[in-house]
Amino acid sequence: MPAPVSLKRRLTLWLVIIVAGLGTLLLIEAWTSARKAADRAMDGQLEAASLTIAESLQWPDGTPTLEIPASALQILATRWQERVFYWLQADNGRIITRNADLPITQVMEQQARSGPVYRDAEFEGARIRLAGREVDSAGWDTQEPVQLWVGHTRHGRDVLAGELFEKSATRFVAMVMITAALVTIAMLTALSPLKALRRTLRARRADDISPIELGVPREMQELLDTLNRLFADQRGQRDMLLRFIADASHQLKTPLAGLQSTSELALAVEDPAEWRRALTAVQASAGRTSRLAGQMLSLTRLDHLGPTHERRPLALDRLLRDIVIEWAEREASQAHDLGLAIEASTPVWIDGEAWALAELLHNWIDNACRYTPPGSTITLKLAAIGDDVRLSIEDDGPGVPADAVSRLTRPFERAQRQDTEGSGLGLAIADSIAQRHGTRLRIETCQPRGLRLYIDLSRSASPPESAA
């Protein structure tokens, strides 16, 4: 059996995975948005400088010129004292003024024509951010538009992004710690009913099957109900067992008491004929008692054999035939007309336990012989009913009163017939066997008189030819 899983460890592991996963995503997101925020802030400076320079552009005679405003350059520098760059080009490619040969491509120029453009670039080994726009203005002469590009190094952005990210990351880490602490507490609290249940169960004596009284959360209620049902079943079984033992010992006491009195009476006389009579009675009684003991053993064996069904493919018609033939040669059935009727295509295959079904048939025939008067007809039938097969026994004896039918399968129930020597266990055993085969023993009254017992079994496929 593999090592048991720890709920706590599993919860912790899941928590760690989720936090690590989500956390990494959150941190990545925080970093990206910190960078974006820093870029937005600093791009604002680029825009401001760009607009200030654009404002100073003049087209005194149609060609653009610029007296670069000093404050625009300080705006570009920002408080992080970046290195600053500017570059102005007229439409025809003539450089108006610049302080560096910025890496501005044709593509970038094209993009700047449609609106302000912000780009990262590398210049002389330094990472810079460029902002470009096309500046156009109204005037008395046609004025060529001007490409205006400004830029600065990225140091301040990185610092700002780092600061923002650090704030986010610190907040996040703090939150994770607090959450972890709270979740740990919650976990311990939530799992405490399990502990309580464990303690309660441990505190019980091993044979204590009284219901568990414990307040548990809804999710555990089902578990507790199942446990209590289990205990209830066990109590029921124990009660049944006690009843059975009580009945059994009562049943055994009676013949044994008879044996004792017969023996005592016989010992009191000196007449061998009396002794013979007494011994005959003792023999019969002993036989009955031993039969009773045998049946009680069968019944307990059936009840306590456990759920492992050892059903195998079985040719029911053959079994039936064998048993009927066996009984036909017995003395007990000589007074009766024992017959067999098979109304199904043979062979009739079912999944069953051979010994159990044989026991059932023995009980049925034995019962029929005992409880019907001599001359009665007893017929065993095997009939097909759709996919099922009905195994039944019928007699034309006196039958049983309608209200006693339901009690017949109870142990030691003899349907008010105290005149025969049956044990009262036969039908209980037969019902047990029927249950083992997934069905129940059914009892009907025949018309005009008699009793019919039957069980319905499912036919199975014929086994491979290797079966005997």
Add this chain to the structure above:
Amino acid sequence: MKHRSPPRFRLVTWLLVGLSVGLMASSAARAATPLIIEAALDRDVFEPVLEAFAAENPRIELDYRDRSTLTVDQRARDTRDPPDVVISSAMPWQMALSNEGVAQPLDAPEADQWPAWAKWRDEVFGFTFEPIVMAYRLELASHMPPPETHRDLLQLLTDYREWLDGRVVGYSPRDSGVGYTLYQQDARYTPRVWDLVAAMGAADVHLEKTTRKMLEGLSDGRYWLGYNLLGSYAMVWAQTHPDIIVQVPNDYSLVLMRMAFVHRDAPHPEAAKRFVAFLLSRRGQHILAGQTPLFSVRDDVVGPYTAQRLRDQVGDHLYPIPINASLLAFVDALRRQAFLRRWDRELHILTE
């Protein structure tokens, strides 16, 4: 057959090798590290600082080259033979060099403590605080009220033009980077400076390249009145030439801060860093304040030439030329062209 030198011979050889290596090593240790300083700063003015540094650093051999601001800028851009330290009074050009990455950051406690308004990117540092002054000959005062403000100056040039005709001197913005910077900065504060330029033009102003030339002319008597001189040189001159009066303008006075940096490709970076750190140190600034007229920037230094003293004497009207990216506008070619065009126009506007 192998030739084997006798063991004694080999031992002697190894001893000689070891000895010569040792000698070379020790001589290398004793050899001084050269330190090449390209400076637009008169040696005789700066000498006390150089001597103090040399005294504290005997292993460093100072190679101080006293140049014009133009030459200093060209030398700083020389990729084949760069200097170690670059000092110049042409603030916009120093700023441009820093912006182009020619300067390297100085990682020293003196640099960290230096006031933020007097440094840029921890690369270039303004280490002097020189007021920009007017200067005039004593005898001028006997003919006209001596000027105390820019407005006074304009007034004099307008009312006493006959007296001052041909006797006024100022910087040539074309030929002097410092002069150009000062006029640009004046124009940033008020357009009225163009009135002054026009008046000077009307008085047939002489344009000189350096303060020294202006002072010499004043002492010679060729000039009676000078505008926008370097107060550091002027005050020292006035000490030995009592007929020259130096006036820090009362309305506002620009302040020039000479800027120094360590070159990115300095051949002797350690020595260079030591030198600049010395300039910024308490000791270096103390020398500056006591033995040079260059005015110390640090407020924890006491001496006759300190920024604090200047403020106490002159008041709040000191306007140091800001050490930030706005200076870069002055090196812009287009802006310079436009300025000089205007200068030419304004200079002759009243005489046409």
